[in-house]
Amino acid sequence: MLDILYYLAIFAFVAASIVVGGLLWRSYAEGVSPTAGLFRARQEPRLDVVAQTNLDGRRRLVLIRRDDTEHLIMTGGPVDVVIETGIKDGKPVVSSGVVVEPTFSRPARTAGKTEA
Structure with a gap:
């Protein structure tokens, strides 16, 4: 034993x-x-892929977050393209308890043709 x-x-x-x-x-x-x-604290990752979607067989849209700022990138074509940069975050803005929806500068499309 x-x-x-x-x-x-x-x-x-x-x-x-x-x-x-x-x-x-x-x-x-x-x-x-x-x-x-x-005993050291773990660092938060500075880079994160938030969302991605396929456009076609080759190209892909990727939303990347870096230090609380998001960037929209299109990859896979002959050249990778940054579509939009400096997006603060994907959440709607709340101001004094009221949710502010995003506004777009392009007018809405109208269906059908008008005859003269």
């Missing part, structure tokens, strides 16, 4: 030594303190 506990203690010591050695090697390779990897 004591032999099993003895071998289990040796195995635990070797496993702990490997883990500590790996942490020390990682901190040495990154050039930071050994405890910095254990």
Whole structure:
């Protein structure tokens, strides 16, 4: 019975030594303190793909968020194109409790033709 506990203690010591050695090697390779990897806060990612949709077999529209600003990009054609940049966020603007819908400068299309 004591032999099993003895071998289990040796195995635990070797496993702990490997883990500590790996942490020390990682901190040495990154050039930071050994405890910095254990206790540092995780950074929020600065870049995120919000939405994407296929236009056709080759082209795709991608909405990318970077630092609370969104950019609309078309990829996959002969040249990648930035369609719109500086979009603050995709949420409707709330002003004094009233939701403000976006307005468009183009007039609405009328269906049908008028005869003279």
